[in-house]
Amino acid sequence: MNIHAPSSPNVSLARLPHGAGLDLPSYETSGAAGMDLRAAVEEGSPLTIAPGKRVLVPTGFIFEIPDGFEGQVRPRSGLAFKHGITCVNTPGTIDSDYRGEVKVLLINLGEEDFVITRGMRIAQMVIAPATQARIAEITQTTATTRGAGGFGSTGV
Ligand SMILES: O=c1ccn([C@H]2C[C@H](O)[C@@H](COP(=O)(O)OP(=O)(O)OP(=O)(O)O)O2)c(=O)[nH]1
Numbered sequence: 001m002n003i004h005a006p007s008s009p010n011v012s013l014a015r016l017p018h019g020a021g022l023d024l025p026s027y028e029t030s031g032a033a034g035m036d037l038r039a040a041v042e043e044g045s046p047l048t049i050a051p052g053k054r055v056l057v058p059t060g061f062i063f064e065i066p067d068g069f070e071g072q073v074r075p076r077s078g079l080a081f082k083h084g085i086t087c088v089n090t091p092g093t094i095d096s097d098y099r100g101e102v103k104v105l106l107i108n109l110g111e112e113d114f115v116i117t118r119g120m121r122i123a124q125m126v127i128a129p130a131t132q133a134r135i136a137e138i139t140q141t142t143a144t145t146r147g148a149g150g151f152g153s154t155g156v
């Protein structure tokens, strides 16, 4: 179902023991920006998020994202709209040199318990270009029309 541009980066996934049998993260439509991530919670032991609480949900995979790219973990709008489930730290940042399991930090902003079962698509990951800037300290900044104006300085 995925359509790859010639410049699409290769992302390799290593399956952890508790990810056994799970479908790989996948793009659900040909133009989907994010691949859906699935919950690697134990079969028969669903994870319940009470209202106002947060949980770290395992995905069962280690990602190898190539240099020059990052993974952005974002909420799914359906879960957010229907149940108030979102990512606390959205977008979560997955560094290209990270070799731990990707986990999703969810919070329940709804009014009811939300139950996460094995294989449930809980969030999505966008692979995006990321650069490291050359950082230098200076003593004087260049003048601009905006200057220090911000936070609504240009009007509504
Ligand atoms: O939603 C997330 C966010 C991060 N991570 C992993 C991958 C990322 O590369 C690493 C560190 O993330 P981040 O830099 O956001 O966290 P930190 O609090 O700054 O931790 P660290 O000191 O390890 O960088 O944690 C996840 O699995 N899920």
Ligand SMILES: [Mg+2]
Pocket (backbone or CB within 6 Å): none
């Ligand atoms: Mg960090």
